[in-house]
Every structure is written in C-alpha cells, then in structure tokens.
Amino acid sequence: MKDFFYAIQDLFVDVLFAPLDALRILELDNWWAANIISWIFIIIGMAAFTYWMLQLKGFNDRNEEDKSITSHSYL
16 A cells, blocks of 8 residues: 555656756746746736637627626525
8 A cells, every 4th residue: 555655656756746847947047938837827818818808898898798687586
C-alpha cells in the first residue's frame, strides 16, 4: 500500500509538476518569458468578458429579455 502512495507522489512530482519547475527555473533568467502563460490567460479573459458584454448589450437592444417581475410558480 505504501508503494501506491509513493507512485502517486512520483507521478505528481516528477511528471505533472515538471512544466512548473521549468517555469520556476526560467523566471530566474527572464521574467517576461516565465509569465507569458499568465499574460495569455489575462488576454483570453478580457476577450471573453468583452464578448459577453457585447452579447448582453445586443440582447438588451433587441428587447429579447423578459424583464417582467414575477416569482417562481412554486413560491
């Protein structure tokens, strides 16, 4: 049973966290290169937020949303 948990430890430490170790080492040489993944996620998030706001504005301009004030039928 102990070998099973050591196998899980080896999987995570030696295989799955290897890219993060590479980024940690890269950060000592070049901060921008090490944080490029964070910048990519920030850009994707900003693009998704802009798209979502434009979609909401389009629905609001076409009056497609039901804005009546009613409660649920089970209340």
